[in-house]
Amino acid sequence: NVSNILLNGCDLILDRTFDRIGFNRIDDDVFRKLVKARLAYPTSKAATVEYLKNHFDEDVDLSKIYRYLDKLSDHQHEIVQDISVRHTAKLFGGNIGVLFYDVTTLYFEADYEDDLRKTGFSKEGRHSNPQIILGLLVSLGGYPLAYCIHEGNKYEGHTMLPTINEFVSKYGLENFVVVADSGLMNNANIAELEAHGYKYII
Known part of the structure; x- marks a missing residue:
């Protein structure tokens, strides 16, 4: 009686890793989806939209991703860098x-x-x-x-x-x-x- 199967093991692992590193400081669902998709299935932005829809039934509009990239470039990349550097320092x-x-x-x-x-x-x-x-x-x-x-x-x-x-x-x-x-x-x-x-x- 199985009606649907989601191949989301990779997603579950990446969710925990994302949080453990500290990227959950950035409270933005698009950022989380883009990071996980980039690691699990690196491809173009348009193909990422298809990947999210086909594998996780997530509807993310392509124009929303492009707008998000502007936001990331304008100021959010400094927060991303700070999280990454602090995590790396902790590892060493x-x-x-x-x-x-x-x-x-x-x-x-x-x-x-x-x-x-x-x-x-x-x-x-x-x-x-x-x-x-x-x-x-x-x-x-x-x-x-x-x-x-x-x-x-x-x-x-x-x-x-x-x-x-x-x-x-x-x-x-x-x-x-x-x-x-x-x-x-x-x-x-x-x-x-x-x-x-x-x-x-x-």
Whole structure:
């Protein structure tokens, strides 16, 4: 006499993990749904709407998701970052001892540049497409700490220290090591790292 089956084991596990990390501080059902769907079934926003409907009978309007992304970008990402950093620090006994920094490029299928999307050196070989530079700061184990977005024509070496300095200042970090590849560790950056008293590995 079974009339319906929901494959929601993953959802139940992710719900508990979401709460344990502390993301339930953000009282927004769309945020919870987007995070869980991204982990369980990473796909486009339109396909996420279908996934939520087909697997959980959840009706989330696509335009509502797009509007939510603006809200997330405007101010909520700072709360998300704070929760993530505090959880990571807890995992490492209160001290984030290693900061790994790297960048990538994301290109757009667009004909024209704007203030952010600029043509530049593309890691994907799409030199004629406007792009942005995305920098990511992570801890041991790959836990995300901070990110930055820059114009696509910016030299990637100039993105590292502002991100690290802001993060260190914001969270009062002490006794840590910065790790980055040699493309980011130019002479000027090394000199500035040493001037700040930062330990580093190339």
